[in-house]
Amino acid sequence: MVNVIGLGYIGLPTALMMASHGVEVVGTDYNKELVATLNAGKTTFKEDGLDELFEKALKSGIKFTTEYCVTDTYIVSVPTPYDSFSKKIDVCYVNSAVKEIIKVCPKGATIVIESTVSPGTIDKYVRPVIEKAGLIIGKDINLVHAPERIIPGNMVYELLHNNRTIGADERKIGEKIKEYYASFCQGEIIITDIKTAEMTKVVENTFRAVNIAFANELAKICRNDNMNVYEIIKICNMHPRVKILNPGPGVGGHCISVDPWFLVGDYPSLTKVIWESMKVNDSMPAFVLERIHDIMKEKGMTDISRVGLYGLTYKENVDDYRESPALQLLECQKKHLAQPLVAYDPFIKHNITENQLFDLDEFLESVDFVVIMVKHNEIKENADKLKGKIILDTQNIGINSEGVYYL
DSSP, rough: OEEOOOSSSTHHHHHHHHHHOOOOEEEEESHHHHHHHHTTOOOOOOOOOOHHHHHHHTTTTTTESSSSOOOEEEEEEOOBBBBBTTTTTTHHHHHHHHHHHHEEEEETTEEEEOOOOOOOIIIIIIHHHHHTTTTBBBTEEEEEOOOOOOTTSHHHHHHHHEEEEEEEHHHHHHHHHHHHHHHOSOOOOOOHHHHHHHHHHHOOOOOOOOHHHHHHHHHHHHTTTTOOOHHHHHHHHTTTTOOOOOSOOOOOOTTTTTHHHHHHHHHHOOHHHHHHHHHHHHHHHHHHHHHHHHHHHHHHHOOGEEEEOOOOSSSSSSSTTTTTTHHHHHHHHHHHHHOEEEEEEOOOOOOOSTTEEEEEHHHHOSSSSSESSSSOOHHHTTTTGGGGEEEEEEEEOOOOTTTEEEE
16 A cells, blocks of 8 residues: 655645556545545646546545555655755655654655655755664665656646656665556656656756746847847747747746755855856746836836736646746735736636736726736637737737737
């Protein structure tokens, strides 16, 4: 039996996928309300294919509880934030889970850390917790790192098809854990050492962050000299060895906006490019706010209450708003003691900010200036309703209308 600890955006899909492929699974989370919702037969967030997967897992006997179980395999999938000042990883949730596990686990159990961590985290922070409890690693308990590689909006498909990495002290332990993931994973599963596994996940997200930063910086350069960044990128990408991403209003979520800081925190003198890239990405919400100000000035618009943000999630067609650029923009606005902009997102059904609306038509009636922060399908399908509005399209969704502004 596998006890999955943490039933959030990564832990829950992992638990459901294993259970629906014949693995006995118990999911554990300290959040009583979340566990109650799952036990009532309801998922806790929206994701394509998740409800169907949930039904299969329920039929296979998955259980949900707030208690840690006695078993031989634990998968820890809890948040790993970073300290905003030092940029170093905060392992409090991981260590808390490990401490609870070693209270109940039998001798020889394996703890799989699935949470993303910086290279060396398990050596520096997790091993000491286990050793302090008087346990011998490799004899009383085994450690494995198996970072996830999935993205909200396509989680179910990527769980099935993405390659995976498993880091273990002993290959035989790695092979044992590989069997659990191989129950559903159709991609290649690589077994390596723990530190290499830690590094690969962080490097993957850092690579993406740096490439996004190049596109965002290019947008700033082009705006400075009134050039069309999208036309430039389109032409450059015709070169067989060039693939520039599109710029955007910032970077959100709990991976690309967070993981590169782990490297900056651990290797401050060696991560100059990464540091500057993260600063560029983090500056984009304020850049969008400046564009709003400039466009209002150009249009002779003075009433900020008639400006609205479309999209509060960090990416399209999901309900995940962690670290979202829109919320970063609103926070930046708040620091300037400005009235919060009207905001709307079709995927957010509860209040997460002031002046939030919950109906597209009501939102559009209440504003004259629409700032598209997220390219949800809804706004693409209702582009005709934007007629007559001032539009700042930060995502270049292809609105065929006069007077559309871009980054």
